[in-house]
Amino acid sequence: MTPPTPSAAAPLEVTDASVETSPLPSTPKGSDSRSPGRLAWTRFKRDRTGVISAYIVIFFIVIAVAAPLIAKLYGKDPYTTYASQNPDLLNAFSYPAGPNGGMSSQFWFGIEPQLGRDVFTFLLYAIRNSLGIAAAAAILTTVLGVLIGVTAGYLGGKVDYLVGRVIDILLSFPSTLFFIAFMPVVFGFFVAPDDDIPTSLRAISLIIVLSFFGWSSIARLLRGQVLGLREREFIEAAKITGASPMRIVFKELLPNLWTPIIIQFTLLLPLFVTSEAGLSFLGVGMIDPTPDWGVMIARGAQFYTEDFTFMLFPGLSMVIFVLAFNLLGDSVRDALDPKSKR
């Protein structure tokens, strides 16, 4: 076919480094050896969209972590019904008396219709709760998927066959339907049928359900990767020198799998944010009065024709977060794996 040009024959990393240092060819910097992590980081920093999205994502994380502090400085909380203290806030039909959903210097994002809670703090805590649940579920799912996938790929044989069939079945499950059907089962493990379900249990059940149905695609991907790596010389060398299977998995295989693991995690988190909100929207996840993106949207849906402002805050903030995270994920993918195509 086409004769390889020198740049095509050279490893991609070297090409990148020479491009970057070309203005200063005399400096010895170009000959420094760099770790793949450093190279990915320099590639990432050059991607303007990625950097901006990273700032937006960090902004959301800061808000989520600092929500109690911000609420304290702002002087309100998401549970107090301010309208019952000051009836002038809502009009005769229980909608905010002021224009634009009752936005004012006192209530920055307005007041919730009917109950009269503060929208700003409610949204803060909603972001905190939703992101917390989604992040916990994404981490647990990734750990599960990696453990199962690597084990199946490395051990092979019957274990691999069994895991493969379980994955086939899990991927044929209608997922939303099973999320819904499975939630009462998880509750049932912890509380008696007629007791109230504590909020923390709802959160834990969401994490369990999302992870239980989520690990299969990561496991399948990693299994395939491990099947390829297993036959390579360095694994054989490790085996001959008497390394234990644990050592081979954690010290030899895992370092080679970080890129697909990180990429899968960046795909998973926005998916879980939207699934969690979807379940709470349907009333099977978190429920009112716990602040949550899905709960807010479900609340907003009750009076969206009269007061759409309330719905805009959770809706738009979620679109912005998911968009920024998707863009960030794309950039991270490009930086870690420059050969991949989108």
Next chain:
Amino acid sequence: MPRFLVRRVLGALVILLIISAVTFWLFYAVPRDPATMSCGKNCTPDMLAKIRHNLGIDHPIPVQYWDWLKGIFVGRDYSGFGHCNAPCLGYSFANNQPVLGTILDRLPLTLSLAFGSAVVFLIFGIGTGMMAAVKQGKWQDKVASSASLVASSMQIYFVGYLAMYLLVAKLNILDNPSYTPLTENPVSWASGLLLPWLVLSLIWTANYTRMTRSQLVETLSEDYVRTARAKGLSSRNVFFRFAWRGAMGPIVTIFGIDLATLIGGAIITESVFSLQGVGRLALSSVNRSDLPMLLGVTVLSAGAIVFFNIIVDAVYALIDPRIRLS
């Protein structure tokens, strides 16, 4: 091909068997008694036992599962409802209606929703994706790519209400979502479902735009496309006869999966637009602990998924001669 089909259909049946068994087990993993629920307040032990017997739940769980399975193939006799013919999915615990009949009642709405929006998002998605690939790097490509990124980050439970607020409540351009059977009045069928179609398509189009674009960009740089160009075929010919065909495979795959998801019940979509389809039926059957209904919907949804997976694999092999069915 026939051997492939037989093998896959058998595999699919095994998967459906396992999924229905898991659903059965899941349902009884929570200690609850459907008989108590349908018995109401002034319940005597006699009435309870009678209801249990009528519902066919006075046997151990494995026996109940076996009865349910047998009902599908040979029909089943209920002491409360009489005989139920061969594909028998039982009677609802909640309102004593036959499960199969209820699902078949709801199915046309869900199918209309699924196929209607599929037509819209396939046309728009593949169209914009093709345009973006042909105009690669130009402004059309950039607009299409960024628009699809934004659209794919949106959620039906926000955009749905936004669209209903703007287009129905404020501007009065579209009707509130409703369902009229196609056979009854095609015009009100389409106008009632137009809004859900558009909103669903807005979100789902993005996937197809991105997929079509990246697949076409890849195939347009393949050797066989270059060969076709080199032997002097017109670019239209090259595009539609060679590049397009090579790019179709992955699109068929995700389309099959998406269609199965839509038919299996777009639970959130139907909730947002207050449409009474299979998705809402699933949600209410979970909330009302209605095992036979839940089983019916689950088997239908999972069946749609495995069925479309088989179709996708077969179609893939027809499109792409490099792939052999084995």
